[in-house]
Amino acid sequence: MPYAITKRCIQCDNCLPQCPTSAIKVIEGEYWIDPTLCNNCTGELAPQCVISCPVNSPVPYQAKKGRYKKVEVRTVPSPELFSDGKSHPFASAIVIWELCNVLAQRQSLLWEIDAEGDLYYQRQINGGKGAIAFRVTDSINLESPATLKGAKALSAIKTFDIRSACMHLIYAAHVTNLDQPWQEEFIINDRQIEEYLGLDKRKDLSKSIKLALIKELAQQPCKLIASINLPPQGKIKGICLEKSRLWHLLDIQHDFQEDELGCKHLVGLTFKIKAGEWAQYFLNRQGCKERTAFYQYGTLPKALLSVVMSIWQQHEGAVRMILWLLFKTKIGKEQRITIPTLMKVAYGERKLNQVSLEPENRQRLLRIFESDLEVLNQYGLKPIFDPVTYPLEIQPLWCKLVDIPEDAEAALEFWIDDGSNDTRLTDVAPRGKWNRLMNARILYFEMPPEWKKQLAKSQKKQRTTNCKTKLKPQIALSIEYILEARKRLGLSQRDLAQLTGKSQSWIRDIENGRFQAKLEDQMLLRKVLGIN
Structure with a gap:
């Protein structure tokens, strides 16, 4: 006690x-x-x-009895997020994405030890021209934090809660309300956080437990520091930040109430946060207008935070995929994703490699993966499978049962017809399913309405950009034209891929009609193949 x-x-x-x-x-x-x-x-x-x-x-200690009185004097917080009740802009730069991945995947990532003994996780970007490395610290308010080493760092990583990624996203949403987030600060209190995370509806949790959870989640994103090295891009100079905090937790205000014995009971928390130096390079409105910095943002659906808070214990793999897809889909809808990539996100590269060498454990991981995909589908992220590499026979059972009629008589007729076929929906998976999945792809994920709003904006921006370039309109290249021209020149798919700077699989997909090349790629193909 x-x-x-x-x-x-x-x-x-x-x-x-x-x-x-x-x-x-x-x-x-x-x-x-x-x-x-x-x-x-x-x-x-x-x-x-x-x-x-x-x-x-x-x-x-005796738990406070009765209702908590409203604290009369509290620091005024920053304006509420999600004014429309659905979504809010948030900073979506690569450094924000990677920190979200670190908080979500934690010890599943490949952590290494540098020459100084510091534990770090590094991600190569821009084709290896740049890199972002994360290290762990146990301080939240020092300007030059000391990094943890070896076993201490590993222990700290294991204590990270996947729900702290939600707090990280909330911080990233708040900074979009500021003109110069690297200089300005924002204030957020426990009531706002409860509402954003859906904790206000949890009647099974006491106020003290909620406050303890909020305080822990609020501090964890501030215990990771990043080293960012990016090469120059056009007018934008190279970025070099060493062991810089992404979030500065400037102050935590505790609000208390006393009982008749004078024992203090914590009834409220207020956090004062400021973004790190990264915001000057990746969230700089004026610099973006002058083409000397970036202003990278996306749309954060409020429902995503509630989903993460609801399923994080039973379906951690699904939560990792949801958080990863939040950033991935910002690039555009047509994002082909390989199954090994999704599995690495959901369960870690180390575990995937280990299971690949242990056939007896593959079936269990497949069941978990298909269950996590079903959870994504239930919350509006419907996977669209590639019919060539991910045919119906190796798709999850829940996907095959989608077309069952709701009417009892129609459902009975459906199952009678299925039973008369040579292959049935409930047949066991074919042999070699694992190996086929390692080459399978998901064409894209159909997204909930809140996410589609973000894509509509990016597509509108892309159309505007295309109009500005004033490209001369041309008739779209047909598959027959490309095949005929390639064979006329005596080129293989690999030869054409090398001449265009594309992959052989990209050429194969174009010729198989899986998707149509973009306008600029069509111009490149015309030039290489000599098509007028």
Whole structure:
């Protein structure tokens, strides 16, 4: 049972150094024991605060009874997000995406140790011309934080909660409301966070548990620091940031109420946050207009936060894919995704490689993967399978059963017809399904309406850009033209791929009619193949 400090406290400081869990805090000159950290001095003969206190101030903690009174004086928070109740812009630069992946995938990523002994995770970008590396620190307010090493860093990574990625996205949404986010700060309180994450509807959680959870989730994105190295792009100079915080947690304001014994009960939290130096390069409106910086943003659906908070325990793989797709689909709808890529996101590259060498464990991972895809489908992210590489016979069972009629008689007739076929929907998967899946692809994900709003904006922007380039309209290249021209020149698909700078699979997909080449790619093909 945790302890609490009553109004008899004379602030002698005797108890502060004696607490083995550092649960005793001094906040605005008042002493308070954090009940989430106090463990009743397990392993000791008696609680150390009780032994060291000369006036017997510490008493067993009793949960506050009755409703919490509204705190009269609180710092005014920044304006609410999701004013339309559905979505809000958020910073979606590559550094934000990667930090979201780190918080979601944690120890599943391939962490390495550098020459100084620091544990780090690095991602190559721009074809290896640039890189982003993340390291862990246990401080949240130091300007030059010290990175954790070895086992300490690994232990810290294991304590990260996947739900902290939601807090990271909330921060990324708040900074889009600021003109110069690298200089300005925003304020967010527990009531806003409860509403964004859907915790206000959780009647099974007490106020103290909610506040403890919010405080922990709010701090975790601030415990990762990034080193960013990007080459120059046009007028934009190269970016070089070393061990820079993405989020500065400037202050945490605790609001208390006292009971009749003078014991303080935490009833509210207010956080003051500021974006790191990255925002000057990736979220700079004026710099974007002058073409000296980027302003990269997307749309954050409010429903996504609720989904993550609802399914994170049972379907962690599905949550990782949802968070990854939030950024991936920002690029555009036609994003072919290989199954190995999705599995690496959901379960980690190390686990995928291990299962590939252990055939006895493949079936279990396949069941989990298909279950996670079903969860995505239930929440509006419907996978559209490539009919060539991902045919019906190796698709998940839930996907095959979508067409079953709701009417009882029609459903009976459906199953009778299915039973008379040579192959049935409920037949066991064909042999070699794993190997076929390793070459399978999903054409794209049909997205919920909140996500489609984001794509409509990007497509409108693309159309505007195409109009500005004033390309001369040309008749679209047909498959027959490309095949005939390639064979006339005596080129193989590999030869044509090398001449155009594309992959052989891209040429094959064009000739098989899986998709049509973009206008600029058609011009390139015309030039290489000599088509007027």
